[in-house]
Amino acid sequence: MKKADNRKTKYWDLIAEDVAKRYEFGEPLAEQYRSVHLNLIARWADVKSSRRILKTDLFAEALDPSRAFLWDVLKINSSVVGFDISADITYKAKIRALQYVPDSCAEYMSCDVRHLPFADDSFDLIISDSTLDHFQDKDEIATALAELSRILKPGGTLVITMDNKANLTEPLFRLWIFLGLSYFFIGKTYSIGELREALAGVGLSVTDTTAIIHNPRFFARRIIALLHRGNPTRFNRCLRKALFALDGLEKTRTKYLTAQFIAARAVKPPQ
Numbered sequence: 378m379k380k381a382d383n384r385k386t387k388y389w390d391l392i393a394e395d396v397a398k399r400y401e402f403g404e405p406l407a408e409q410y411r412s413v414h415l416n417l418i419a420r421w422a423d424v425k426s427s428r429r430i431l432k433t434d435l436f437a438e439a440l441d442p443s444r445a446f447l448w449d450v451l452k453i454n455s456s457v458v459g460f461d462i463s464a465d466i467t468y469k470a471k472i473r474a475l476q477y478v479p480d481s482c483a484e485y486m487s488c489d490v491r492h493l494p495f496a497d498d499s500f501d502l503i504i505s506d507s508t509l510d511h512f513q514d515k516d517e518i519a520t521a522l523a524e525l526s527r528i529l530k531p532g533g534t535l536v537i538t539m540d541n542k543a544n545l546t547e548p549l550f551r552l553w554i555f556l557g558l559s560y561f562f563i564g565k566t567y568s569i570g571e572l573r574e575a576l577a578g579v580g581l582s583v584t585d586t587t588a589i590i591h592n593p594r595f596f597a598r599r600i601i602a603l604l605h606r607g608n609p610t611r612f613n614r615c616l617r618k619a620l621f622a623l624d625g626l627e628k629t630r631t632k633y634l635t636a637q638f639i640a641a642r643a644v645k646p647p648q
Contacts, residue, residue: 385489389463392561393439405616406592407444410437413589413624414446414506414538421585421642422534424453427501431528433490434508435461439469448477450504457483458500462490490521495528503528503535507638510540510566518565519575526579531647535581538589538638540566545634546593569639581643588636591626 418424430450437445438459451457451474459474461467464487471485488494490508503525509518529535540563544550554563567575573583626635633639 386462386464386487388562389461390465393463393465393469404443405613405620407441408617409592409620409624410444410590411446411449415449417538417587417589417640418446418450418504418536421536422502422504424450424502427454428456429500429502430454430457431495431500431503432457432459433503433505433525435459435466435470435485438473439466442473442477445473446506448474451478451481451483455481455483457481458486458495459483460486460488460490460493463487491517491524493524493528497527498530498533499528501530501533503533503537505535505537507538507540509537510564511562512564515565515567515571518567519578522575523579526576526581526645529581529645531645533645535576535643535645536640537572537576537643538640539572541588541633541636541639542566542568543633543639544636567639569633569641572639572641576641576643581645583641583643585642587627587640588632588638589624589627589640590637591623591632591635592620592637 424430432447432450435447438447439461442448447457447459447470455478459467459470461470467485467487474481474483474485486494490505505525509521512518512521525535525537541547553559569586569588573586576583623635626632
């Protein structure tokens with residue numbers, strides 16, 4: 378078993394230290410992220426009956442707990458393993474978990490999604506939210522998908538989301554990244570067709586796809602911060618209603634043009 382890339386580990390450790398001082402997702406947007414992912418998981422997976430669940434990436438759990446949906450999953454089923462490449466992020470997430478779900482018996486560990494320290498066929502359910510879109514090339518994404526497929530039990534379910542490069546604001550989003558304005562590294566991603574093909578390539582059967590979180594990507598946070606200076610309480614109520622209405626775009630034919638993330642449900646065929 379190969380070890381995690383030490384450079385990436387150290388990078389995300391430093392990000393955890395730096396971002397913790399200045400990163401803020403914003404309450405309404407955090408609620409949207411959390412509720413949309415919980416709805417998606419409820420539609421596509423059986424959390425309660427899963428004997429063992431894997432959650433990839435603990436960034437939100439460590440640094441923006443209002444955005445984290447893991448607490449809600451743990452209240453249904455605590456047989457969860459959460460991991461992150463950063464030991465610092467993993468530790469912070471574990472401490473946060475004790476605050477939100479103190480009686481949980483979940484496990485937390487630091488490892489690389491491309492080289493997972495789990496046996497074949499270990500998990501009934503894997504939830505991977507925006508984890509595989511932080512690599513420099515698509516070969517690394519394919520390697521990570523192969524690992525997730527390897528540790529998924531036959532008959533098990535993978536729920537995965539990634540950045541949506543078909544979003545109308547994608548060119549501006551990539552320019553923003555190129556100018557170094559992002560809090561952290563954001564890498565390559567797949568189109569929904571590429572994701573389907575890649576999942577099939579690692580032996581998984583795709584049963585559902587969709588596009589989620591319908592707001593103008595990084596613009597939303599800046600617009601909200603500007604408007605929030607007036608009456609925050611009243612504004613938040615209006616904003617929640619607006620975000621809820623925007624999420625209705627998931628039901629339209631143009632959903633891939635307005636969503637921040639693509640999502641897929643894939644099942645490992647029984648042996």
